Amino acid sequence: MIRLDKKQTKEYMKHFRLPDIFSFDIRPYLSVVCFEADEMVMREGEKTAVLYFLTEGRAKLFLTHENGRVSLINFLDAPCFLGKMELLDGNREANGVKAITACTCYAIDTSRCRGQLLNDSTFLRYLCAFLSDKATQNTNHYSKN
DSSP, X not given: OEXXXXXXXXXXXXXXXGGGGOSSOOGGGEEEEEEOTTOEEEOTTOOOOEEEEEEESEEEEEEEOTTSOEEEEEEEESSEEESHXXXXXXXXXXXXXXXXXXXXXXXXXXXXHHHHHHTOHHHHHHHHHHHHHHHHHHHHHHHHO
């Protein structure tokens, strides 16, 4: 993982204005990180204090079963959130997320702003719409299979 410095992050924010979905200034809690293809974005079974917003690239979400089998849960294409369920349920352990291609993400340090996020109606409305769209896409996909 490569973390962009403040100047690079500020320049990147000109191209994708993620802070517009928050009612408070998210910038103090925000950084931009880059992952190479095949690099782990979120480690399975770990607790995370980061909410990622994938702005470029593609990743896969997977789950390893007790018997060692690995199930592919979904492909994740930009733009999308990674770690949203872990944000909503602070005790939840992450599923694995691995970059398929080079990925660029906003990383929000939820250890410092979790309370603000969970009380931000602008952000929560955006997250609900995102989850609703995702559920509809999954329903359509699974009904075809």
